[in-house]
Amino acid sequence: AESLRDSGWAERLQRLNTVASTQEEAKLLAEKGAPEGTAVMAEEQTGGRGTRGRKWHSPKGKGIWMSVVLRPAIPLQSTPQLTLLAGVAVCSAIRKMTGVEAGIKWPNDLLARGRKLCGILLESSFGPGGLQYCIAGIGISANLSEEDYPIELREIATSLLIEGGMPVDRGELAKEVLRELKYHYGLYMDQGLEPIAHLWEEQSVTLGRRIGLKTPQGWLEGTAIGLGEDGGLLLREENGTVTSVCTGEIVLI
Numbered sequence: 140a141e142s143l144r145d146s147g148w149a150e151r152l153q154r155l156n157t158v159a160s161t162q163e164e165a166k167l168l169a170e171k172g173a174p175e176g177t178a179v180m181a182e183e184q185t186g187g188r189g190t191r192g193r194k195w196h197s198p199k200g201k202g203i204w205m206s207v208v209l210r211p212a213i214p215l216q217s218t219p220q221l222t223l224l225a226g227v228a229v230c231s232a233i234r235k236m237t238g239v240e241a242g243i244k245w246p247n248d249l250l251a252r253g254r255k256l257c258g259i260l261l262e263s264s265f266g267p268g269g270l271q272y273c274i275a276g277i278g279i280s281a282n283l284s285e286e287d288y289p290i291e292l293r294e295i296a297t298s299l300l301i302e303g304g305m306p307v308d309r310g311e312l313a314k315e316v317l318r319e320l321k322y323h324y325g326l327y328m329d330q331g332l333e334p335i336a337h338l339w340e341e342q343s344v345t346l347g348r349r350i351g352l353k354t355p356q357g358w359l360e361g362t363a364i365g366l367g368e369d370g371g372l373l374l375r376e377e378n379g380t381v382t383s384v385c386t387g388e389i390v391l392i
């Protein structure tokens with residue numbers, strides 16, 4: 140149990156210089172028994188990772204490249220719900236501290252004016268007793284200017300600097316993210332997905348939009364009408380059929 144003096148996740152944030160990936164740093168700490176809320180942030184990642192095996196561009200001193208250890212007592216199939224709550228937490232922190240109109244694209248990309256501002260990578264470790272720990276990786280493009288992006292990313296990526304017109308204090312924003320994360324995680328553990336789903340829907344840029352998605356059965360197209368009980372995205376097709384989508388990459392049409 141945490142002592143009263145050490146109850147904050149933000150206060151325990153560890154800052155590192157150059158690492159391959161903060162995901163690996165956080166995993167090492169988790170393996171050594173680090174408590175929930177242990178967070179590491181790096182100035183630079185040389186092997187930053189995105190979802191689906193992609194690389195995550197993490198230039199020095201420009202972003203919030205951070206990973207957080209979580210130890211939720213939940214079944215494995217519920218872990219995607221943690222990405223929803225992380226998205227809500229980061230979106231709230233960004234809106235509060237910068238005023239940038241960030242919105243969530245299902246499941247957990249944050250966009251501003253249709254361009255990507257932040258990505259979340261949730262990785263879980265399972266043992267004989269079930270879920271051992273999760274590492275929530277958060278990448279926020281804070282102070283990148285257009286020239287900091289490779290040409291191929293300039294059309295699809297943005298940053299808080301580009302959107303808000305001024306640099307952000309990365310340390311302060313990282314701490315705010317951790318406060319919001321702790322709050323929303325507590326809410327989820329106490330009350331389940333419902334309050335998180337409400338907040339998610341409020342901050343979503345996906346809801347009400349026509350979206351497309353590749354599935355093993357082929358291309359699926361419909362209107363996003365909400366989140367299902369399990370956190371899946373509910374899609375209503377032209378013919379009225381409602382499908383709950385649990386994984387995949389959607390395209391906003």
Ligand code: BTN
Nearest residue numbers: 160187188189190205258276278
């Ligand atoms: C995505 O593809 O959208 C997820 C990107 C996640 C990037 C963050 S940066 C901190 C942490 N360390 C990594 O190597 N990746 C995550």
